[in-house]
Amino acid sequence: MSEFSPNWAKPLVEPDAFRDEQRRLTHVWTFLGLGRDVANDGDWFRASIATRSVFVQRFGQTVRAFENVCAHRSYPLRIEAKGNGPLICGFHHWKYDRDGKVIGIPICNMVYGKQPHEIDRRLRPIELAHCGEMIFGRFPSPEATQSLEEYLGDAFPILAFMTKKIEQPMYFERAIQANWRLNMHLTLDDNHGPSVHPNTLGRHGYIPSMSMRRYFRFGASSGYLFSDDEECFTKLLNGCRDGTYRASHYFVFQLLPDLIVALADADRPFWFCNIMQYSAVAHDRTTFRSWSYPAPFATDSSWFTRVTRPISDLFRRPIYMHYYKRVVVEDITVCERIQEVAHQIDRPPMLCALEERIDWFEASIRELTAGHTK
């Protein structure tokens, strides 16, 4: 039975339905960025949780995150993607400490009749959790009690191992004129390779034989492993837990709400990890962000191949990114075309066996949004 309701497309076209959906997702663990971007004291980067702007900043040994809205008159504190410096608002120069408490206000005594420390205003804090180099956040709520490790389930040790060493990630960002859920659906669709990617994916563009298709569900999320080994997921999980995993086949995890992590081969034995995110911006707009880097897994390569990799990567990296971006844009184009007719969608899709995980995704989104109403 389909997990889609007849009006599943409402948030794709109706701003109110979209806002309600996003409001209910603010308490779900959401990927914010990489630890390497807050490696030094004062480093910060901007991100978003369910369309709400937030920023992550290092204060000495501590990493904190806050909603990106000044407690004075709501100016965004961080207006660039990343940077370094004290937490001072650009509008009237209110200054905040690591707890988000205001500690400095120009001419405070004159305009408020008291000292800054007597003013009880602070930034709204974001709850943070780490998995390897990945930083996740959510808006706190008494109902949101599940730890990140519990939320990610079996994906947690795999992500922790995949991101333990991220070398010079290649960053790619792109604005999309389509709803974020359409983009997530496309990544869960193993049926479109030959028609959408005939010139880019090569042999990965083939529809996988059913015997190579391994689908797994963990918590709210799911994964696909391209392997004829029925034990491949257990081997991946155990190998990441004890640090012995060797890259051998393509896999991709879709981690709700909007994160995708994949292992792909550039040309074997060279593998890349891709961290991808489709952040909702509006009912018909999404921001795609991605980080690609050489996989930290061991491979069956010769000594010579390993030693010469820093040189060969000078060529491999741009070639890999060229094809990677083309594939991403081909997917985006499909979503933008569906968005153009989204107002005409009045029934659930008819999913096939290679689109099964789209149904799982919709079931999980319904479950995640059912619990939170504020």
Ligand code: FES
């Ligand atoms: S809005 Fe930030 S200091 Fe006034």
